[in-house]
Amino acid sequence: MSQLRNAIRSTFALRSSVATARGLPPLLRDVPRPFSTEPEQPAQPEDSSADPFLRPPNTGLVYAKLFGVSRHTLKTDIVNLLEGCNLTQDDVRFHYNRMFVPTGMMVQFPSRFEFDQAFKVIGKKGRLYRLERADRSQWDLLMNYGGKALLLQGIPFSATPNDVERFLSGCQYEASSIQMMVRPAFPDPIKMATVSFPSQIEATNAFITKNRGFCQNSQVLLRVLQ
Structure with missing residues (x-):
């Protein structure tokens, strides 16, 4: 009989412990986490590239x-x-x-x-x-003359590239670079030409020696193109 009473008591004790566990708050009923020797991963910082004030200065041209x-x-x-x-x-x-x-x-x-x-x-x-x-x-889109080209203004309308070459006689220039054009102006249109030189020094020398010279009895004004 004593063994039977002990068994009954054990059954009631087990039921009572289960009921008590069911009434506990969820926080207390959580299963404990297993112990780990690995360190926790640090929180990743937010991407600073989203903030224009934290971006590195722009590079490049x-x-x-x-x-x-x-x-x-x-x-x-x-x-x-x-x-x-x-x-x-x-x-x-x-x-x-x-x-x-x-x-x-x-x-x-x-x-x-x-x-x-x-x-x-x-x-x-x-x-x-x-x-x-x-x-x-x-x-x-911009032409880079680089100080190695001259603009000839006021050449006569009848002038040809050969006349421009004679005007620049004694100067070192690129004959194939001569371009002639007519531009509207007041009171009359004017004829102009551009000429390229091997270097800035050659262009400057031509400007000094030929500015306000004459081509077919017309005075020609020179200007260095930058």
């Missing part, structure tokens, strides 16, 4: 238009104006209209940093100029 140049502005003037922007004369190209009057220029900056620096420089000492961001395609 940046192009801009510079307004405010005059007929007498030189590439060296702009390079000196934008001192500290790491520019050379090859980083500057003039935009000419049909009469070869400079209406502006394009500037190629090594990076966004130099482009931003140029804004600061112009704000301090070049208020006559204005700088605007531009596209690479606009740069590629």
Whole structure:
């Protein structure tokens, strides 16, 4: 009989413990996690590239238009104006209209940093100029004369490339580069020609020796194209 009573008591105790467990809160009934010797993975930081203020500075060439140049502005003037922007004369190209009057220029900056620096420089000492961001395609469309070409203005309408060669006699130039054109002007249209030279020195020498010379009794004005 004692064994039977002990069995009955064990059955009631087991049922009571199960009922008690079912009434416990979920937090206390969770199965404990197994112990692990591996370290927890640290939380991954958010991608900083989504925030433009945390992105690294842009690299690569940046192009801009510079307004405010005059007929007498030189590439060296702009390079000196934008001192500290790491520019050379090859980083500057003039935009000419049909009469070869400079209406502006394009500037190629090594990076966004130099482009931003140029804004600061112009704000301090070049208020006559204005700088605007531009596209690479606009740069590629501009002819880079590089100070190695001359514009001849006022040649007679009857003049031929041979007359231009005689006018430039004694100068080192590229005969195949001679291009002649007529442009409307007031009161009469004018005839012009462009000629390329092997170097800036040769173009400058031709300008010094031939400017205001005569071609078929017509005085010709020369200008170095930048």
